[in-house]
Amino acid sequence: MEVSHFELVWKPQAPATPIGQTGIDKVFQGYFLEITNLESTAYSYAVEFVVAPGAPPERNLTGNTVVFVDTPGVNNAPGVLNGNAAGNVFAPSTGTITIQPGATALVAVLPSAFPAGPLDQTPLQGQNFEVRGYVRLRLPTVFRLVPRPNGGFTFRRVAQSATPVRVMLTPQNRAVYYAQNGTVSDQTQSSLPTASGMAVNAITPDQPFIFPTFPVDLDLSRLERMTALIPEEDQSLMLAGLLASIDTEAMDLTGMNAAMSQAGVGLAIEKRKVKA
Incomplete structure (x- = not known):
């Protein structure tokens, strides 16, 4: 199902300085998605970021983002968005997100503007990054041990549920603004409308x-x-x-x-x- 739009930004707030002003702030904006499993069974969710294919480097997700997945069991598992520069679908390298019954996970995607390290060895060097697209949430098939028609068992991909699975979704933009001298001038946090117009949604599971x-x-x-x-x-x-x-x-x-x-x-x- 489609969740919401997303926008990642690391650039000046305007293309030019307004008349009578000495400069404009730079904005560092990430996308945050809270996913609550409203069912009585644990499910594994796949989050996908969909963009226009073939965008120039400063408008492309390839190698330009970092991801953190926070669940009740794991604190801020780090990763990146995997995908092909010529393609249009990107997914966290951390894989699917398993959420226990009644639990909430947080997925944070940020422009790669942090010091180089094991997570991202080639962070953004300039401050001219801007990517927009939309986010999709799926319940992918999983391997399970199932009976064979002639006896015994075998591993096979199956749907995670026979019926739609209820989730509560809260997408947000979170931004930090930097003044000309490099100090933080402001911070904002704003909720985004969901594609369905509802906070509680039912996801139809993928089929084998x-x-x-x-x-x-x-x-x-x-x-x-x-x-x-x-x-x-x-x-x-x-x-x-x-x-x-x-x-x-x-x-x-x-x-x-x-x-x-x-x-x-x-x-x-x-x-x-x-x-x-």
Whole structure:
């Protein structure tokens, strides 16, 4: 579900100094999202930041942000927003956020303007950063041990819930203003309207990946564009996860292998026995 707009800023408040003034303050603004799990079961949430693709460096999230995730169990777990500069979806490197029943998590995303360190070795050098977009919240599928039709058990991706999950959402902008001499001149904290117009929302859980019915034409150029959005170090893990998601009892492996052969893919998939 769409949560709200977001705006990250680290730049002067105006493009020029007004007549009769000696200077303008610089603003350092981050986005903060409180997520409360209103259900009686723990759920894992995925937060995504969606922007226009192909923006110039000073308007791009790639390498320009830091993330802190604060939950009742972990205090300010640090990370960055992962994504491809040519893409439009970015997610915290800390992964999904597991929130216990009735608990609240806080996600903070800030411009990367802190001293270089293990978290971010290339912070913003200038003060001309500004990115806007919107935030999306999902309930992704998870691996669970499920019974096999012929006996035993296997790991498979499943939806986290059979029904929509209730959450309370509070998005905010928090900003610090710096005067010309570098001192803090002011601070503001303002709540943002949610996309639904409500604080309490119901998220429809993602459903397991379902392979298409074969025969089907494989568009390799489209697959290449999609793969380019996935960090190289995550591609092998994603491939393993997709393969593990296949329902081998219902999957048309013959049709899939024929489609890959026709597309020039030099491999095939076969079913093998899995230990219970």
